[in-house]
Amino acid sequence: MTGSLPRILAVLLKEFTQLRRDRITYAMILVMPVMQLLIFGYAINMDPRHLPAAVLSHDTSTVADSVVAALERTGYVDVRYLPRSDEELDQLIRRGQVMLGITIPPDFTRRLLKGERPQILAEADASDPQAAAGALAAVSVLPTEALRHERLGLGAPRSTAPAFEVVVHRRYNPESRSPFHIVPGLLGIILSMTLVMMTAMAVTRERERGTMETLLSTPATPAEIMVGKLTPYVVVGLVQTVVVLGMARVLFSVPMARTPAGWLALACGIVLFIVGNLSLGYLISTLARSQLQAMQMSMFYMLPSIFLSGFAFPFLGLPPWARVLGEIIPVTHFLRIVRGALLKDQVLADMGNDLLALGLFVLAVAGAALGRSRTTLD
Amino acid sequence: MNARAIDVRGLNKSFGDRHVVRDVSIAVDTGRITGFLGPNGSGKTTTLRLLCGLLTPDSGEGTVLGMDFRARGDAIKRQTGYMTQKFSLYEDMTLEENLAFVARVHGLDNRRERVEDTLHRLGLFDRRQQLAGALSGGWKQRLALAAATLHQPRLLLLDEPTAGVDPKARREFWDEIHTLAAEGLTVLVSTHYMDEAERCHDIGYILYGRLIARGTADAIIRDSGLVTFLGEGPGIDRAAHLLARADGVLSASAFGAAVHVSGLKREALEAALVPWRKEPFRWSEVPPSLEDVFIQLMGRERDERYTS
Incomplete structure (x- = not known):
């Protein structure tokens, strides 16, 4: 066995010499893991936050502002657009500019005050089910979190029951497949x-x-x-x-x-x-x-x-x-x-x-x- | 019609700080075969690549095939055949496919006929379905010649075409080159073999990027001023390395049981031989061979480089 040691050493040294000549290979061996580390460490977020959203309010009161504020408090979405028509909102979602579109109906405040539990529409772009899930998580807390102060200030009945409903629409991939x-x-x-x-x-x-x-x-x-x-x-x-x-x-x-x-x-x-x-x-x-x-x-x-x-x-x-x-x-x-x-x-x-x-x-x-x-x- | 196929002056090429081709001037008459000799790394390949437009010269001017060789490189390419030192056709394609590709890329008409004619002419027809990679050295070189001449160029540049090829195949290759030259093709061929050099009409000897000798083999030998003695006798070959160190001797090399001793000054050379002019050795003056001349040229150039 001692006889083969010098020969192993010879091959080993030759291999190192060749490795040293091939600078790019060397660089890649070092750069690849660094890049992977940076991407996985800093870029990838399994629980995406601050997804872009749009809120379209047909209601004339300040209720939209409160919905926007409540949505943003969740940290999951940033309201980037306030479209003025259904078409505009539809285009924002279809072109992938927002992950979530909220539509508030015209008589929302009136029915809210009457305690009729009005509905708002939340449309998520489910073509990416993973991201849509994050956006919809933000929406799910709206009925209990949003408008608490406004309702009290306007003299609505104090209640722990949700004041309104959110109708969820998973567009493009309703079954989230x-x-x-x-x-x-x-x-x-x-x-x-x-x-x-x-x-x-x-x-x-x-x-x-x-x-x-x-x-x-x-x-x-x-x-x-x-x-x-x-x-x-x-x-x-x-x-x-x-x-x-x-x-x-x-x-x-x-x-x-x-x-x-x-x-x-x-x-x-x-x-x-x-x-x-x-x-x-x-x-x-x-x-x-x-x-x-x-x-x-x-x-x-x-x-x-x-x-x-x-x-x-x-x-x-x-x-x-x-x-x-x-x-x-x-x-x-x-x-x-x-x-x-x-x-x-x-x-x-x-x-x-x-x-x-x-x-x-x-x-x-x-x-x-x-x-x-x-x-x-x- | 210009009588000179190549007439280029002051060719220079550097790679980084290596000055590979220095002020080389080449003039080759149409229909002549010019041998390009010189040791490894002397700039032969670079010069050939400059002439066929594969490399851009740093300086130099003149004409190739009557066209300004710097400005009309593309037009020159179309009429030049270039055979590389290393086999450079597609080893994973058959002979026929390789030639068909070359024919197409040159935009030749009657492609099928031309390919078949060329295959027949070079005796490759029976092997046309073989993969080029499966050919032995001699056949590969023939295929390369076929590819380089398929478009009927007016100028053929061959870079050490017969390296590693057996003597019979080499002889046949040179017969083919002479046939082509007789038809009016101009050939510039680099080689290390003296017997091949002697089959060329003219010879150019390049060393350290400089063209240091030019002319026919006889003229180069005559102009060298070299005196050569042939020594024979038992054991004289072993004296070669002693003779090589003697004053007045430029080179002494053993050829089998004989020795060639060359020098520029007859008196000094004869003086150096005195100790060996005894039985059982016999000496006679012979005309120097091309090889003697080139070895002397190499030595002289080196001395000039060291003294200047």
Whole structure:
């Protein structure tokens, strides 16, 4: 046994020497856990608070202010909008700008004073059941907590019974079925993971094998090489999309878009998202020096894509800095588009910002990738 | 029609602070085969890459195929075939697929015919369905030549095309090169083999990024001013390293049981040989070989670098 010790040492030292040469691998080994720690420690909140809400009051008295105050006291929601019409409120919810919409009917104060236990409507965006549960928790305390002082001041009968009722409406996913939320989101993760990783090696592989030299000595331009290399993967991405959506429909009864306009919006989102991922992979492959590095960079990209995009945890429950990071990641926008089209009947007009963001991402990243591609080896 | 296929002057290229190609000027006549020699790391590959537009020169001017080589790199690329030092076609594609790809990327018409013709011409037709990665060295090199000449270029740049290839395959390869040159193709080929150098019409010798000798093999040997003696006799090969250190001797190398001793000054060389001019050794003056000349050139250049 003593005889093998020097040989073990030889291999061990060689391994360390090679590890030291590969700086990026080294950096990744250190940076990855740090990033994970920061994300899990600071960004992720299993009990999201300060979710955006809107209160629409048809009642002319100051009762709305009291409802707003009571809602905000719970800490679960921040009332960010005071819409003036049902349409306005509906649009805020449909476009995902608020998680919760409260509607106070016109004769609310009058009936409250008469002790008729009037109703207010609480609509939650249940396309994300987890976040909706948080928002609805805030609503559940309203009848006992809100308006206590106002009722006494107005001379209403002193009573411990709830003075009014809250009618809860879980929109887009009334049964709060999590596959409706997870499966469309998974489409974004699957597309990112496979497409970014596959194309991240596209150029790196040619460089490693030496075939890049042949390719560059031909009349093909960088743009021609890039388009030629990426187009087959657009097909791969589309096939994946069809498979995932088909399974979502058959196995989990996930709703599909219901109108041609909805399908069109979804198709636009999918194509932009696929092209965006491919461009990002291509950019990585122009940066990575080896296929291993390309793989690591792709993994590095997946981490925020899963945790800061709204896939694993409600986006609106993230702290502001994490939301800013999340807005840069294309998955975030794609999740809004795909959930919007499938669950919320969104059309192009509803997802303008997200489509625009994806479009900008494609332009910036494809431009950078092209800028880094050269017709020469220097 | 320009008689010179390549006429480039003052070529320079640095990578960081390494000055890899220094003021190299190359003139190659159309239809000639020019051998490019020099030790490893002397700048041969870089020079070839500069000429085919794979690298951008820091300075230099001139024409390749009659076109300004800095401004019209793309047009030059279309008419140039470049064969890389390392096999650089797709190993996971068949011969036919590789050639079809090259034909397409060059936008050639009659693709199928051209690919078949080329496969036949280089004796690759029976192997057309094999994966390129499964070929042995000699066949790979033939495939690479097929790919580099498929678009019928006017200029062919070959970077150590026969490294690691057996003598028979090398001979066939050179026969093919001569056939192509006879059809009017201009060839610039880098090599380490002296026998290959002697098969070129012209030779350029590059060292530390500088082109230090140019011309036909005979002219280079003649201009070197080198005097070479051949020593024979039992055990003389063991005297080579002693002779190499003697004054007036530039190089002394054993060739089997014989030794080549070269120097620039005849008197000094003869003086150095005096101790060995005895039985059983026999000495005769021979014309220096190309290799003797290059080894002497390498030594001289090194001395100049150290003294200047």
